[in-house]
Amino acid sequence: MSFSHQVIKQCYAIQGSARYTGLKGAVFNLLENPRAPIRPYFDIFMILLVLTTVWMLIYEVKNDLGQLGDLFEMVAVGIFIIEYLLRFWIFNDSHKVILDRYERAEFINQPFQVWPALWQALLEKLKYVVQPLAIIDLLAIIPSYRPLRFLRIFLLFRLFKLFRYTRSISEFVKVLSEKRIELVTLFIFMAFITFTAATAIFFFEADQHDSQISGFFDSVYWALVTMSTVGYGDITPHTTEGRVVTLVLILAGLGVISFFTSIIVSAFGEKIHEIRAHRIYSEVERKRIDTLICGFGRVGQVVADRLASDKRQFVVVDPLEENVRIAKQRGYPAVLGDGVDTDLLLSLGIDTRVTRLLCLTGDDVVNVYITLTAKQYNPEIEIISRANHRENVNKLHRAGASHCVAPYEVLGLIAAEYAGQPVAFEAVYGLLTGQSHEGIEAVRIKRESVLDGCRMGDIDFKQRKLTPFGVIREGDCESNEEGTRYSLQGRCLYFNPSEEFTLLADDLLVLFGHEYSVVHFRDCLERGTL
Amino acid sequence: MGRRDTLIFGSGALGHEVAMQLAERGIQVYLYSNDLDEVGGLLAKGLQAAIVNYMDDDKLREIGIGNWVKTVFCLFSDEPKNLFLTLSIRALDPNLKIVCVCESTSSGERLMAAGATKVIDPYEISGQRVHELIARPYLVEMLENTVFGKHIDIAEIEIPEHSTLSGTPLSDLQLDRRFNLITIGVVDLELGNQLIFSNSGVAHCMDAGDILVVIGPSQEITRLKRAVSEDSLEPISNITDP
Numbered sequence: 001m002s003f004s005h006q007v008i009k010q011c012y013a014i015q016g017s018a019r020y021t022g023l024k025g026a027v028f029n030l031l032e033n034p035r036a037p038i039r040p041y042f043d044i045f046m047i048l049l050v051l052t053t054v055w056m057l058i059y060e061v062k063n064d065l066g067q068l069g070d071l072f073e074m075v076a077v078g079i080f081i082i083e084y085l086l087r088f089w090i091f092n093d094s095h096k097v098i099l100d101r102y103e104r105a106e107f108i109n110q111p112f113q114v115w116p117a118l119w120q121a122l123l124e125k126l127k128y129v130v131q132p133l134a135i136i137d138l139l140a141i142i143p144s145y146r147p148l149r150f151l152r153i154f155l156l157f158r159l160f161k162l163f164r165y166t167r168s169i170s171e172f173v174k175v176l177s178e179k180r181i182e183l184v185t186l187f188i189f190m191a192f193i194t195f196t197a198a199t200a201i202f203f204f205e206a207d208q209h210d211s212q213i214s215g216f217f218d219s220v221y222w223a224l225v226t227m228s229t230v231g232y233g234d235i236t237p238h239t240t241e242g243r244v245v246t247l248v249l250i251l252a253g254l255g256v257i258s259f260f261t262s263i264i265v266s267a268f269g270e271k272i273h274e275i276r277a278h279r280i281y282s283e284v285e286r287k288r289i290d291t292l293i294c295g296f297g298r299v300g301q302v303v304a305d306r307l308a309s310d311k312r313q314f315v316v317v318d319p320l321e322e323n324v325r326i327a328k329q330r331g332y333p334a335v336l337g338d339g340v341d342t343d344l345l346l347s348l349g350i351d352t353r354v355t356r357l358l359c360l361t362g363d364d365v366v367n368v369y370i371t372l373t374a375k376q377y378n379p380e381i382e383i384i385s386r387a388n389h390r391e392n393v394n395k396l397h398r399a400g401a402s403h404c405v406a407p408y409e410v411l412g413l414i415a416a417e418y419a420g421q422p423v424a425f426e427a428v429y430g431l432l433t434g435q436s437h438e439g440i441e442a443v444r445i446k447r448e449s450v451l452d453g454c455r456m457g458d459i460d461f462k463q464r465k466l467t468p469f470g471v472i473r474e475g476d477c478e479s480n481e482e483g484t485r486y487s488l489q490g491r492c493l494y495f496n497p498s499e500e501f502t503l504l505a506d507d508l509l510v511l512f513g514h515e516y517s518v519v520h521f522r523d524c525l526e527r528g529t530l
Numbered sequence: 531m532g533r534r535d536t537l538i539f540g541s542g543a544l545g546h547e548v549a550m551q552l553a554e555r556g557i558q559v560y561l562y563s564n565d566l567d568e569v570g571g572l573l574a575k576g577l578q579a580a581i582v583n584y585m586d587d588d589k590l591r592e593i594g595i596g597n598w599v600k601t602v603f604c605l606f607s608d609e610p611k612n613l614f615l616t617l618s619i620r621a622l623d624p625n626l627k628i629v630c631v632c633e634s635t636s637s638g639e640r641l642m643a644a645g646a647t648k649v650i651d652p653y654e655i656s657g658q659r660v661h662e663l664i665a666r667p668y669l670v671e672m673l674e675n676t677v678f679g680k681h682i683d684i685a686e687i688e689i690p691e692h693s694t695l696s697g698t699p700l701s702d703l704q705l706d707r708r709f710n711l712i713t714i715g716v717v718d719l720e721l722g723n724q725l726i727f728s729n730s731g732v733a734h735c736m737d738a739g740d741i742l743v744v745i746g747p748s749q750e751i752t753r754l755k756r757a758v759s760e761d762s763l764e765p766i767s768n769i770t771d772p
Contacts, residue, residue, distance in 0.1 A: 291664075298633065302657025310665060358660060384663050386656060389543065405659045407652040412547035414650055415629055416555050417684070419536060419601055425648075428684055428714060428725070428743060438727055442669050462701075465729045467712060472672060479681070483710060483747025486682075488675050491668075495682065496710050496746065508668055512714070513729050 004114035008102055011095040028090050031083070035285060043165035046083075049076055050140075050158045050165075057156075077144045084137050091128040094121040136160045167282075171275055179267045186263065190227070190256050197223040197249040204241040212236070227253035277335045280315065281347050284333060289313045292354050294339035294370050295361030296323040299386055299407065303358060304332055315348060339370040351377040359385040359401070364392040368399050375400030431512065440469060440510060441518040443525065447505040450528050457499025464521055466513035470495045473507050533598050534560050534578075539615055540605035541568040541579055544631060544652075548603055549577050562593065584615050587622065596622040604630045604646070609637045613644050620645030677745070684714075685751045687742045693761055696737045700728055703742075709754050711746035 014020050029036035053076045056069060098117045105112040128134055139157040163169050176183065198219040206213045212235045213219050222235040226249050237243045283289075291307065291314035293300050300316065304327070307314050316327045316334040327334035337344040339361065348354065350373075357374050359367040367385045374381050385401040387393045393404045418425050430436030445451045451459070461468055470493050477485055477492035486493040493510075494501060503509065511518060536552065538545045541563035549559050549572075561579040563569050572579035583589050595602070602619055604612040612630050619628055630646040632638040638649040662670045676682040689695055695703075705711040715727040718740050725743060726734050736742075742758075744751065 298653035299657045299660065302654050303660045306658065306661035307664065310661075312664075356664065360657075360660065384660050386660075390547065403663050405656050405663070407656040408543050408547040409551075410655050410659060411544060411631060411650055411652040412551035414655065415548045415603055416551035416557070418629060418648060419552055419555070419557055431714065438730075440669055440673070442666065462729070465731050467706075467729045469712060470672075472668060483682070483750060486676055488672060491671075493672055493676060495676070496706050496712055498707075510669065510672065512712075514727075517729070 004112060007098065007114055007118070008112070011099050011102075014095045015099065024090055027086050031087055031090065034282075047162060047165050049079060050161050052076070054156070054158055073144065077141060080137070080141050084134075084141060087134070087137070088125070088128055092124055094125060097121040097124050133164060136163070167278075171271075171278070175267045175271045175275075176264075178271070179263050182263045186256065186259055189259075193249070193252045193256065194220060194223045194227060197227070197245055197252075200245045201237065201242055204239050204245065205237060208238060210238060223249060226250060227256060229253055229257060273336050277337065277344075277347075280333050280335050284315050284348055285353075287313055288353065289315050289333070290353055290355045291315070291358070292317065292345075292348055292350065292356070293358045293360060294318075295359065295366075295386070296320075296327050296334065297360065297362055299405075300358070300360040301326065303360065304330070308332065317344065317348070338366075340366055340373075342373055345370075345373065346377070350374050350381070354378070354381065356382045356384070359383065361386070362388060364388050364396075368392070368395055371396060371399040371401050437515050438513065439515060439518075440512045441515070442472070442508045442510050443518070443522055445503050445505055445507045445509060446525075449505070449525060451503050451509070451525065452505045454503050455499065456497050456501045456503065461511070464513075465517045466511045466521060468497060469510040469512050471497050471501065471503065471507050471509055473504070533594060534558050535594075535598055535600040536560075536603075537562060537593065537595075537599055537601070538603045538605060539563065539584060540603075540607065540611070540631075541565065541572050542605070542607050544605040544607070545603070546572060546575070546577070548605060560593070584611075584618070587618060590618060590622060595619055595626065599623075599626060601627045601629065604628060606631075609633060609640075613637075613641060616641055616644040616646050682746060683748045683751055684743065684745050685755070686717075687744065687751075687755055687758055689736055689738050689740045689742065690759065690761070691738045693738055693758070695758070697735055700726075700734045700736060705744060705754065709744075709746065710750045711744045711754060714743045714745055717741040717743065 030038055030042050033039060053073065056065060056073065059065065060069070098121050101117040101120065102112050129138070136157050139154045140161050143154045163173065198216065201222060202213060202216055202219040205211050206215075206219070213222065218235060225232050225235075226246060229250070237246050291312065293304060293314055293316045296304065296316045296318040300318070300323075304314065304316060308330070314332070316324070316332050317337055317339050318324050318327070318334065319336070319338040321336060324334045324336045335344065335348070339345065339359065350357070354374075357370070359370045361367055361370075364387060367387070371383050371385055374383060379400075383401045384403045384405065385396045387396055387404045387406040388408070390406060390409060393406060393409075396404050414429065417429070431439055456468065472488065473492050473494065474490070475492060476490060477487055479485060479487045484495055484497075486495060511521070536557055536559045538549055538559050538561045541561045545561050545563070549561055552559055559578070561569070561572055561577055562582040562584065563579065564581060564583060566581060569579045569581050582593060591597070593599070604615050604619075606612050606615070609632065612632070616628055616630055619626060627647045628645065629648045629650065630641045632641055632649050632651050633653065635651070635654075638651055641649045659670075677684065700713065700716055703713060705713050713728045715725045715730075716734055716736060717723065717725050718734065718737075720739070726732055744754065
């Protein structure tokens with residue numbers, strides 16, 4: 001009983017230890033976690049190590065590496081062994097297996113038996129050893145042990161270790177494994193033809209006096225070399241019957257080869273979008289991109305071009321191949337897919353990293369759906385959505401969009417403005433939308449800045465070629481009749497502030513003037529030389 | 531139907547939207563289309579709409595083009611229709627204002643070549659809006675609630691003949707103190723259509739025919755318009771140094 005108590009006590013101690021969990025987490029980040037920043041460096045180090053040991057293996061065939069080479073080999077093998085043991089360690093939590101059994105036993109009031117629990121923990125652990133990649137790891141280590149030198153050829157298994165460290169090779173394997181059924185079918189067909197042809201050639205040629213075929217292995221070898229269209233010509237048929245067999249085999253071989261090629265090509269054709277998408281996901285992850293554009297139609301393109309010229313990072317999602325192609329041509333990361341696809345949004349980090357989502361598709365139903373989904377996964381996210389019909393603006397706001405932009409409404413507004421004041425329309429419109437050099441800009445008054453507590457009348461705006469438009473201040477207020485104060489949902493705009501108006505810290509001073517004037521004003525403010 | 535000087539061709543969502551916005555500003559329009567269903571829908575919503583064969587120049591003349599119509603909006607959803615209509619109207623009246631909608635930069639250029647006065651690309655503008663929302667959220671929110679939300683208006687005010695304001699520098703008007711209006715600038719038609727910004731440092735002296743561009747609450751604009759037409763607006767400098 002005391003031993004089992006000891007075990008349980010130890011298990012609980014491990015469970016509660018922050019150091020143990022932290023250490024295990026660190027090792028997990030290093031070896032397994034594809035998102036850990038250290039992982040790429042570790043992978044590159046291991047790839048170089050593997051390649052160096054393999055190169056040494058090749059070099060050693062004809063040369064002597066001396067003691068230094070042996071030492072290097074030992075260090076490398078030491079690293080491989082440590083890696084293997086660490087992977088073995090982080091594979092699962094044995095203490096959890098034991099505690100699970102213990103708690104179950106306690107729950108149903110059964111006496112806890114320590115040996116079966118330990119046995120189960122061991123079995124769980126051993127599951128690691130039979131994993132394909134773990135077997136490769138082991139085979140890369142074992143031949144270094146001197147008595148097993150004859151296994152040296154297995155050192156080549158170190159090359160297979162590269163699977164662990166490179167994503168493209170593992171993607172290749174994944175693509176092929178999805179075509180398992182076709183490949184197995186092909187393999188059976190190939191085996192059948194090889195066997196038939198080998199038997200036939202053996203039957204017709206093996207007993208000839210000048211025959212090059214001395215055994216059945218030779219005929220299988222010949223059949224494969226012929227079928228694959230390699231045709232070394234070291235074994236050739238001499239009898240008419242043998243040549244007929246060869247002709248049939250060659251035709252069958254063409255079929256096998258083309259079948260094989262088409263399987264591979266179609267597998268990649270089907271998967272290429274997924275592989276590309278994975279590339280984009282990791283790029284998005286690495287660059288910490290926080291803006292997602294759903295829909296790369298005309299509106300999306302304009303937004304993307306402008307964001308790019310602001311040097312802001314973003315990723316584009318669009319279901320049309322044509323649009324994705326345009327995005328890629330302009331050098332933007334783009335994923336082919338529908339914004340309605342929740343898994344896609346999650347892969348792009350909608351629940352964690354993305355802080356701004358732009359729903360710019362031409363379909364309001366899709367926009368509402370994406371808005372709702374995104375809001376559900378990330379209530380903090382800022383969503384700007386396009387509303388293609390006037391009546392959908394409310395729905396989008398209810399779904400959680402922070403802002404809606406309605407192309408038709410904007411057009412209506414502009415057309416109406418144009419009908420009202422056509423003369424200076426271009427200039428005024430450019431001014432309001434920030435498309436001309438002359439424009440409206442906001443300057444934030446920082447705490448302790450020169451303007452904190454300053455009267456408007458004391459600032460010489462005229463000399464700086466600026467016109468004060470208003471001041472935006474945090475806090476609610478009522479719009480007043482005279483039109484000097486406007487409520488802006490939690491903020492207040494004081495339009496055309498009088499000379500007595502006093503600026504406070506955190507106010508936004510809205511100015512209109514040439515961009516150079518504003519930049520100069522900001523600069524002066526920053527240096528306190530106003 | 532009575533005479534109205536603004537016409538809209540194309541009665542889809544766009545035409546509807548523009549007609550509503552214009553109606554809110556007190557501009558009554560007629561909508562024309564060759565699509566029976568769309569016209570029916572607009573009539574049901576209480577708008578003045580009719581069917582017209584826009585390919586027939588005589589029909590266009592009948593509805594006042596080349597005569598009393600001053601502004602035409604071409605808001606068909608297909609570009610060829612807009613292009614055809616622009617060409618026809620321009621041939622009938624070289625001075626009419628034609629506002630067109632387009633879907634891409636290249637079609638915009640074609641429409642301008644066909645004689646449109648102003649081409650609006652709703653997608654381009656929406657895209658810019660979205661970008662502005664990201665780049666300058668506070669300002670956009672402010673403009674959306676005030677200027678575009680119709681609390682604050684922009685107005686163009688023409689200086690009449692023989693006004694006492696002739697010859698006064700723009701800076702002496704001081705509309706920001708006397709009217710709660712901000713002067714954006716002035717357009718001197720003799721110098722072209724360029725807006726001279728009030729803060730550009732150019733000392734512009736006003737004369738009759740100049741157009742003042744101001745921004746502010748609508749009641750203040752009305753007050754200024756009245757003062758200008760009654761010629762009761764004295765430049766500040768006249769008051770301070772008699």
